[in-house]
Amino acid sequence: MAQVNLRNVVKRYGALQVVHGVDLNIDDNEFVVLVGPSGCGKSTTLRMIAGLEAISGGEIVIGDRVVNDLPPRHRNISMVFQNYALYPHMSVRENLGFSLKIAKKTQAEIDQAVDEAAEILSLTEYMDRKPGALSGGQRQRVAMGRAIVRHPDVFLFDEPLSNLDAKLRTQMRTEIKKLHQKVNSTIVYVTHDQVEAMTLADRIVIMRDGHIEQVGTPLEVFENPANTFVATFIGSPP
Ligand code: ADP
Numbered sequence: 001m002a003q004v005n006l007r008n009v010v011k012r013y014g015a016l017q018v019v020h021g022v023d024l025n026i027d028d029n030e031f032v033v034l035v036g037p038s039g040c041g042k043s044t045t046l047r048m049i050a051g052l053e054a055i056s057g058g059e060i061v062i063g064d065r066v067v068n069d070l071p072p073r074h075r076n077i078s079m080v081f082q083n084y085a086l087y088p089h090m091s092v093r094e095n096l097g098f099s100l101k102i103a104k105k106t107q108a109e110i111d112q113a114v115d116e117a118a119e120i121l122s123l124t125e126y127m128d129r130k131p132g133a134l135s136g137g138q139r140q141r142v143a144m145g146r147a148i149v150r151h152p153d154v155f156l157f158d159e160p161l162s163n164l165d166a167k168l169r170t171q172m173r174t175e176i177k178k179l180h181q182k183v184n185s186t187i188v189y190v191t192h193d194q195v196e197a198m199t200l201a202d203r204i205v206i207m208r209d210g211h212i213e214q215v216g217t218p219l220e221v222f223e224n225p226a227n228t229f230v231a232t233f234i235g236s237p238p
């Protein structure tokens, strides 16, 4: 686990500025959810933390390192996307272990990490199946398992449940909460779904147009919205 600190982080695409000086301090082992309408800069912010997008200004610190110029593989983060691409020709076990194999870990190290992840995510019965023989929820658990095996300091999730139906989405929220309790990691989670944000977050970060409108616990934000935008978005009583 590690702290993640954003200091006056800016993102521009050419002349278009999409993130306007974001300041955010995320604690060790904290579950923080970035929420806001489509296009407000959530994914861009997450991708800058991951190192998948260069920042145009400011500073990002993970643990005790300024990571502005570090490539993703040196940041000790794992990212789970909405369109999790599992390898269709590989078994669940092979999917889970693949990144470790690439990283030249020994077979014993791979087996241990894979078995541990399978246990945490209740995948032990499915280890020999191919992704095509799994349900949507099982596939999503494999995608999370692939993130866990690398023992990252920080997990980044970008709308990981938005392709699932409503019932499964609710179930997976519980799974993700459990995952957080078991693996002791810092989580930065992006969603446009306010209910998902309120259910999962230790603290919720409400974004609009590349700015942070409010940061607080779900209760603080609900009971004491900073402005009309937040109140409307969260659905606080007037
Ligand atoms: P969110 O995840 O909150 O829906 P994004 O972070 O994906 O929002 O996008 C924020 C803004 O940046 C949007 O206006 C989007 O169109 C713009 N944007 C994202 N990626 C690019 C890109 N590669 N080039 C230009 N504009 C982009």
Ligand code: MG
Pocket: 042, 043, 044
């Ligand atoms: Mg997005």
